[in-house]
Amino acid sequence: MTTHSAASQPAVLVERLDGVIQLTLNAPQNRNSLQSPGIYEGLMAGLEELEQDRNLRAAIITGAGGAFCSGGDLRQLAAGSEDEVRTRMTRNTWLYRRIALSDKLIVAAVDGPAYGAGLGLAAACDVVVAGQNAVFCCAFTRVGAMPDAALFWSLPARVGVAQTRRLMLWANEVKGSEAVSIGLADEHAAEGSALPLAQKLTLRIAQGPARPFGRIKAGLRQAPMSLEQALGFQLDNAPGLFASDDFREGAAAFFEKRAPRFGRRQD
Structure with missing residues (x-):
């Protein structure tokens, strides 16, 4: 990829190699919040390219700067009216639909925190790879909210209703190896980043049927x-x-x- 200064880099970095499109959330100053300017638009554009380009057979979603995605921006959410929040959430539903309804496989490479809607972004993907420093948290009740980000669909499908209830009610942090043991993640890179393992898996997908x-x-x-x-x-x-x-x-x-x-x- 072309190297840019930090100020000029897009909110979602895009790299294509061997039939795989890699989408890197690039708002580390906001821990890659989905409400960072350009994140939603960049993800949707990358997923559209995945669908339209017959040479692309899989995607990776990952995050820059030591975080996967911190979910929503609490300041923006607290400042918005109920109607404004509903409008924003309605728009975001199309991101989870796009991931879930795609005919192509999408892999989440999770390094650092995947909190709130960031957990929803990861859990909506077909394969979740947890890095050494990955931490998952359904953090909504910590701030007096309830889960969104399609988590009432994706979490029970991954971990079952009883485990979902625990994750949603108590908002406990779940780290990489435990995430694999309960089904929240599929693979764990015990040392280092999730990205190399995710790249290996998506190459296997791209070469598969x-x-x-x-x-x-x-x-x-x-x-x-x-x-x-x-x-x-x-x-x-x-x-x-x-x-x-x-x-x-x-x-x-x-x-x-x-x-x-x-x-x-x-x-």
């Missing part, structure tokens, strides 16, 4: 399914995948005892 990954994501978004829902979902989706170029390549690679080369042709 895009349509099956997308269908798995869509199916799990509807979990838990009843038996009939699960059978219907597989009938709606699996036959087309078995008829795809990627499946033919995967089967050929299996019999030829070599690694498959997915994504060589569009279905």
